[in-house]
Amino acid sequence: MLPLKEKDKPVVQKLLSAGCCARCVLRFCCVLVQSLYRQPIQDTLKQLQDFVSNLDSSKPNESTAVPEPHPAEGDESHDATEAKQGEDDSEQGTRTAMEPPDDPPKKRMKLDEDLKGSDASAGSKDAEAPPAPAPALGICVVCLGVLQEYCSRDHARKVAEAVKTEDYHFDTIVLSVSLPAQLCVREHSCWLHVKKEMREKIMTRVKDDIVPVKEAFKWSVQGLIAMELGGVAVVTRSSFEVGMEFKHTATDSDCHFLATTCADCFRPTKNKDSVFTRVAVVKALEKIPDSKFLIHYPSPPGRPTSSCTSQAIQCLHTSIYVAGRYNKYSRSLSQTPWIIDGRRMMESSVEELIAEPLANSFRAKGFNFSSSGREDVDVRTLGKGRPFAMEMLNPHRCRFTKMEMKQIQETINTSSDKIAVRDLQIVTRECMGHMKEGEEEKTKSYTALVWTQKAIEKDDIVFLDDIKELTLDQKTPLRVLHRRALAVRQRVIHSMNTRFRDPHHFYLRLKTQAGTYIKEFVHGDFGRTKPNLCQLLKMDTDILELDVESVDVDWPPAISE
């Protein structure tokens, strides 16, 4: 049943003797039939043992197959390699799975000489007359157990349990696998061990044709995990990722020699506990000449004393984006947490008041808040509010009906009288751009309560109503100059409207280009905004209150009540 040819025999033989597991043997033989990985590993081992020891010599015919084994098979495995890179596992799997039965095993007792040759060499090294069984039952020298115990139904069940405990909503899953870096070293060592035999088998075959451990692992176990999860589809792209990480205690000792031979590949990286990352090790292995490698590392690789350990399963759902508009009714509420020297200056923030009920509903692990501009702590935002978006990180729940979104909105609105939200909706990541784009060109409307140093009458201020398209030169305000570049920016006040309150106060309504600093326009900022209201009124003026009346950004779309 194995799609192996006579010339694979010495390879299989050597690998089994070296202590490779049956699945690693399939990998090295570039077998792309997924069902063979899926079947119990003992069955595969049995088949491999039968194959090398010619037990099925019950079919001594077929001698015709011997001389020319490769044309059809060679093509097939090449095709399959292409397909592997181009993915679509299912189709490829069924196609290749169908073929082997039609394709009578080309194993041949005829090539006894070949077999004996490698048998002898293997035997002399290992002093174990029947090559395969004993080592192959132990921990695999290449995958360190990843393709053995971790492909079992038992482990699949554990993974599924871990996923179920997290209680996510999902339709499909994608598996991500992280392997300890020394698997690359061991694979390389094993490859050098059988390189000669591989070359003889098919001239074009290179290390790249070997099925990666990751791939083989997925083929072996994903069906089982899917079944344990009640038949969910395991795909190559999904918004829900189940992450498995394997570690091994001997990673550093196995890789250590590379650090001395290829020092420049290993720079200490932050966030990593070891310099032996997979990327660095692969790079070092590409650089190191075979001869040098063989001086420092045994080939085949030595027998491990322990297998990999499986870290806790990490589930990750891609972010969901929620958009809306908010009002801020408090003059003592910052938009985002205001923290100085690690001390909270205010007990809450707009961001937190909105995020908390959302994160609860989406059962998210965190959030990122963004908005179309921001207002100061002491500024209210009235009217239809300011567009905002909230990225819900790793949400466990992600599907909500319009009704449910409305309920969440209600929850937010009843939980605090300092803010309110409207137009709450789930949006795509791409849409987020609408909120920021045009931020500078759009207009904003404000109402300011202005204090005047001299007593005024209604008639003293009406002339302001006639001023249109007033261009200001605003130097970066003192209050933000410590964190922004110093520049003079031109901003336009499109129109102004005054409403007299008392001899020292009036309300000034302004329609301005976004990005205009209103407070500085009113008090002048040490004369650094020109013209300013002090100059226009020829007296000191100050701003006592400010409200944002509208932020004219068309996104997100309004939702009818």
Added chain:
Amino acid sequence: MDCTEEKDIETPAPSVIERYFTRWYKADVKGQACEDHCILQHSNRLCVLTLAETHPILQDGRTIKNINYKISNGCSRLNNKVAGKSKRGGQFLTEFAPVCRITCTDETEYTIYSCIRGRLLEVNEDILVNSSLLLKKPSTDGYIALILPKFEESKLVKENLLSREDFEVVVSKRAADVQSQPS
């Protein structure tokens, strides 16, 4: 004139300076009697260098003939340029670095010093065109310069300076001394 009179009329809620700045003083700068400077430090650590109300330039109805930010042949504060958020390239001032020289029409000349360590961000070019700003609004539109202390030194700014209360004590003592001298 009328400005100083109206200052006291109808004191509203705290002014911009009172809301966001702390006033620090240096009296008799460089040992020159009454040449008092005032530093307005914003809560964001930025400092505005100004003349204290008691500075001789603001006394006796003096008028200004000339303000010069060129403090030596090789160094003019007018050439100061800062780039980016980190304000690269700004001249670094130490406590006794001269910032400008002011000559009055009565030919008295005064040097204004930085009083604090920090990076020069901006000088007030408006007072070059309209020197009456300096006389009429010395602590706002008539400021001398903006200086940004290093972050780690921003809390130390006050160490060599006087609080408003301490400065007022100095000023009232000065007045008492003047009065007691003749008798």
